[in-house]
Amino acid sequence: MRFILCITLVLKLSVLLFALPSTQTQKDIQLFFNKTPIELDTPALIREDTYMIPIKDILSSLKGSLSYSRRLNAYIVSITDQYEFVIVPNAKDFLFNGQSRSFKNAPVEYQHTLYVPIKAFLSLLNYTLSQKGNEISIVKSSHFKAHIRKPSSKPQNQPSTHFVIHDIHQSIKNGRQTVLIKSSGTLSPAIWSAQNPPRLIIDFKGSICKLNPIYWSSSSVYGKIRTSQLSHTPLFTRLVFDLHEDTLFSKNLSQNGREFEISFPLTTATPPATPKSSSKAIHLLKGKTIYLDPGHGGYDPGAIGYRGEKEKEHTLDISQRLEALLKSGGARVIMARKNDSNPTLGTRTREANNTKSDLLISIHINSFNKTYAKGIETYYYKKSDKILANHLHKELVNALKLRNNGLKKETMYILHHSNMPSALIEPCFMTNPHESWLINQPSFRQKIANATYKGILNYYKENG
Ligand SMILES: [Zn+2]
DSSP, rough: OOOHHHHHHEEEEEHHHHHTTOBBBBOOOEETTTEEEEEOOOOOOHHHHHHHEEGGGGHHHHHHEEEEEEETTTEEEEETTTTEEEOOTTTEEEEEEEEEEEOOOOOOOETTTTEEHHHHHHEEEEEEEEETTTEEEEOOOOOHHHHHHHHSSSSGSSSSEEEEEEEEEEEEEEEEEEEEESSSSSEEEEEEEEETTTTTEEEEEEEOOOOOOOEEEESEEEEEEEEEETTTTTTTTEEEESSSSSOOOOOETTSSSSSEEEEEEEEEEEETTTTOOOOHHHHHHTEEEEEEEEEOOOOOOOOOOTTBBBBHHHHHHHHHHHHHHHHHHHEEESOOOOSSSSOOHHHHHHHHTTTTTTEEEEEEOOOOSSOOOOOOEEEEHHHHHHHHHHHHHHHHHHHOOOOOOEEOOOHHHOOOOOOOOOEEEEOSSTTTTTHHHHSSSSSHHHHHHHHHHHHHHHHHHOOO
């Protein structure tokens, strides 16, 4: 991949050298960030009059971080906690806060470093760039600041992209905790979740905050909403919901875009959808040994999700939730791994066979090199696998309400080499922006465990 990239780049550069004498590797650019000089470890490039700068060299000035998603073949650039770029080298299209955008010149990977077209990249962060000979200066654009400082002098000149968020209304509607956010302009909310403690964060770009700093709530979902003018350049209003625990939500923007509604299912003291272990379940699962295989582990992270999360962590978490359900239902459970270790596929399968386990369930999260892939897939190989896989798949589709990609036959090692009915679940795509958000919610992972448990019970109802 890198080798080919370098060749492509060398070819392109040499072609451009003939066509455009100014196109060359520029070694002596001096970069200034708010008047402070920045050292470039690797020289800047010029492609078709566009300056390409190694992103890593300006990250500390931007308070950003860079990570690489192996499965996406993409770089993830986070700037503070407001902006996220997903950039594929050599592709003009990229994701900016989950939305598709396009550069005129594609970012490139050169000498193992990601180069971005600096002007276009920084303009999204509201920086401006000026050039004098070999000196390039980056400064924060002060356009918005001027308006904030003098709101009364020429209010009619205030661009229409600026508006005021003036009201929050909390209510219980259709059995859901509902929050209505009202503004004088078109809202384009960006929603984030954060952990420890669990929070839901909504940023409204281009808006002036005229809200109370705190809205208290006695709801079972969150204790309060905190609001603030997060920044003036660019304008950002931030709402933070202090959640009691991670929760799912639905959102709705009114037709004129001025009202944004977010609602949460009301939770009860006990986890909402956990099936109770009934005497029926104990009857069905008594004397049964279930082998659970949390995919990947140790040096092998499995897929890397849209938000940089690791598949191996989610597969272990879901397996542990399922283990608890199965044990409470009276089954004996053997775990292929109980921590961040990595037994080989051979070890896992042999253990399942040697312990004469009755079923083997392998738990994975799907991924793809494009973010649009989504939905639920369940795999089987042997004839005896198919009945089990079908029961699990049906319950996952019912519970998760994601796209049904169907039951699939595949020669997977663990299905191929196990003696007992076995199935491998891939309940969602962690490379999809929405499904990555879901899988990061403990309540969603509990849903997966619940559905798989229910599928196992249904299997035994028919094949006890
Ligand atoms: Zn996997």
